[in-house]
Amino acid sequence: xxxxxxxxxxxxxxxxxxxxxxWFLWGSATVVAGLPVWLWWHVGWMGLASIVFWIFAQRAWxxxxxxxxxxxxxxxxxxxxxxxxxxxxxxxxx
Amino acid sequence: MRAVTLQLAIIVGYLLLALAVGxxxxxxxxxxxxxxYLASRTLGTVVLLFTTFxxxxxxxxxxxxxxxxxxxxxxxxLVMGLMDGxxxxxxxxxxxxxxxxxxxxxxxxxxxxxxxxxxxxxxxxGLVAAISLLWLFPYVMLQQVGAGTALEALTDGAVSYELGxxxxxxxxxxxxxxxxxxxxxxTDTLQGVFMLVTTWVALLWVxxxxxxxxxxxxxxxxxxxxxxxxxxGSSYYTPQWILSxxxxxxFGVAMFPQVxxxxxxxxxxxxxxxxxxxWPILCVLLFVPSFLLGAWAAGLEVAIxxxxxxxxxxxxxxxxxxxxxxxxxGAMAAMMSSSDSMLLSGSSYFTRDLYRPFVDxxxxxxxxxxxxxxxxxxxxxxxxxxxxxxxxxxxDLGNAAFSGFAQFALPVMLALxxxxxxxxxxxxxxxxxxxxxxxxxxxxxxxGSYAGWSAGLVxxxxxxxxxxxxxxxxxxxxxxxxxxxxxxLGAD
Numbered sequence: 168x169x170x171x172x173x174x175x176x177x178x179x180x181x182x183x184x185x186x187x188x189x190w191f192l193w194g195s196a197t198v199v200a201g202l203p204v205w206l207w208w209h210v211g212w213m214g215l216a217s218i219v220f221w222i223f224a225q226r227a228w229x230x231x232x233x234x235x236x237x238x239x240x241x242x243x244x245x246x247x248x249x250x251x252x253x254x255x256x257x258x259x260x261x
Numbered sequence: 262m263r264a265v266t267l268q269l270a271i272i273v274g275y276l277l278l279a280l281a282v283g284x285x286x287x288x289x290x291x292x293x294x295x296x297x298y299l300a301s302r303t304l305g306t307v308v309l310l311f312t313t314f315x316x317x318x319x320x321x322x323x324x325x326x327x328x329x330x331x332x333x334x335x336x337x338x339l340v341m342g343l344m345d346g347x348x349x350x351x352x353x354x355x356x357x358x359x360x361x362x363x364x365x366x367x368x369x370x371x372x373x374x375x376x377x378x379x380x381x382x383x384x385x386x387g388l389v390a391a392i393s394l395l396w397l398f399p400y401v402m403l404q405q406v407g408a409g410t411a412l413e414a415l416t417d418g419a420v421s422y423e424l425g426x427x428x429x430x431x432x433x434x435x436x437x438x439x440x441x442x443x444x445x446x447x448t449d450t451l452q453g454v455f456m457l458v459t460t461w462v463a464l465l466w467v468x469x470x471x472x473x474x475x476x477x478x479x480x481x482x483x484x485x486x487x488x489x490x491x492x493x494g495s496s497y498y499t500p501q502w503i504l505s506x507x508x509x510x511x512f513g514v515a516m517f518p519q520v521x522x523x524x525x526x527x528x529x530x531x532x533x534x535x536x537x538x539x540w541p542i543l544c545v546l547l548f549v550p551s552f553l554l555g556a557w558a559a560g561l562e563v564a565i566x567x568x569x570x571x572x573x574x575x576x577x578x579x580x581x582x583x584x585x586x587x588x589x590x591g592a593m594a595a596m597m598s599s600s601d602s603m604l605l606s607g608s609s610y611f612t613r614d615l616y617r618p619f620v621d622x623x624x625x626x627x628x629x630x631x632x633x634x635x636x637x638x639x640x641x642x643x644x645x646x647x648x649x650x651x652x653x654x655x656x657d658l659g660n661a662a663f664s665g666f667a668q669f670a671l672p673v674m675l676a677l678x679x680x681x682x683x684x685x686x687x688x689x690x691x692x693x694x695x696x697x698x699x700x701x702x703x704x705x706x707x708x709g710s711y712a713g714w715s716a717g718l719v720x721x722x723x724x725x726x727x728x729x730x731x732x733x734x735x736x737x738x739x740x741x742x743x744x745x746x747x748x749x750l751g752a753d
Contacts, residue, residue: 198482203491209545
């Protein structure tokens, strides 16, 4: 289930990135309301991207990153950095 | 002469305002290294968004960028939108959110620290910091070059290049040393808002003077030299070039120390989510007006001498002196907000990843804070002296730094998401891609372009391949902590 969702969001990201530049308007110089059509497309597409990102943040945030196995057990871990690590920086293992 | 006095008053007034904000932030600053570098990981949405945004924008947005649009057409807007609005936003989640979780859990302050811990290697940690500083230094210098040039042009030479660059350097040192990340983030927010507002006012003002966007665009089409500007693509803006530039810079941004470190400074998950969704809109809001002004200038009768920056000249021609000075102050803000953060991050990379592991392992927290502040002063001063000699053009230097940082991105992403990566793999991947990219810049035998694709992009692919290949044939070192990026991460 989670995997299908992950593949879906990866596809969404690729499409969003892929059509930020309107390749299908390559060479077009049509001007609408003082600006080239390809620029209008870009502006609209970025607006759409923003909405899609917002939906992602509401519904799927954490996918591919958070481990689902131990829900609810790490609340105290967040927002309180583990201070013992700081005094013994990485790579200094005995 | 009165115009020069007015211009200087506006710019100095603005610098003083930024300093005042920094001093207010100073009153909240604690004397710990974590607070100095990361404002104790407490940044909220508006501040995080604007500080990252203002940090991304450099002299390029106001000077080199519009000047390219003037010479080649407005397609740069698409490149900027793709790199900063989409690619960087996706990395904001893929790299940024994961790094934020790791930072919360293990207290990391720098990228090198995070990697060094996972791979059990202080040498890898030092390597990442050293390469980062190597790219960061010319980029800081570039901002000072921009500031000096802008002030000199604005005041017709009354303020010399050296004095202008020096003035900016001194102000930055003052508020970075005093207030650290909190001061930087707050002044960035002021600067980001200021840039956004002045750019739009500038656009509307110029459009009102020339008769609206229709007239400005018509002026472009009626001139045979610029008639091809409006058609998408050209011999300069090829698909390979657009993709190479957007991908290398987009990935490079995420690995730039001052941006990467902001992933660790967010106050909460909600802050990261909101900023993520606002990226594309913010990019359109800033880049469309500034680059369009540059492109439209090509159709207007404004004399632009060879090598000069377009934006100040067009403002000079169409808006009152005080407003042109205000926009230059905005550009100054763009440079300072990039440089101040770079100074802070550069100094944290130096103290935490080079000084502490290799020189003095017992460094106390308060001494580290002091050392970090000293690092800021040394770094800024050295970059200022380098800027007096101006070794190359703005754009070449800037682009080299972004592609240089981009070489880190894929090995780091593999480290974050692929359990089989080994210390030997990531080290080989980083060394090979960096070596290849540097060679493409300085060794004539290594070309800078491959069938239209840039050496930066090819280097990224090379780094990916070598990291994977070497990881597959080597076994992990005994002190690698292979599970810490995966187990029990952040579910709430």
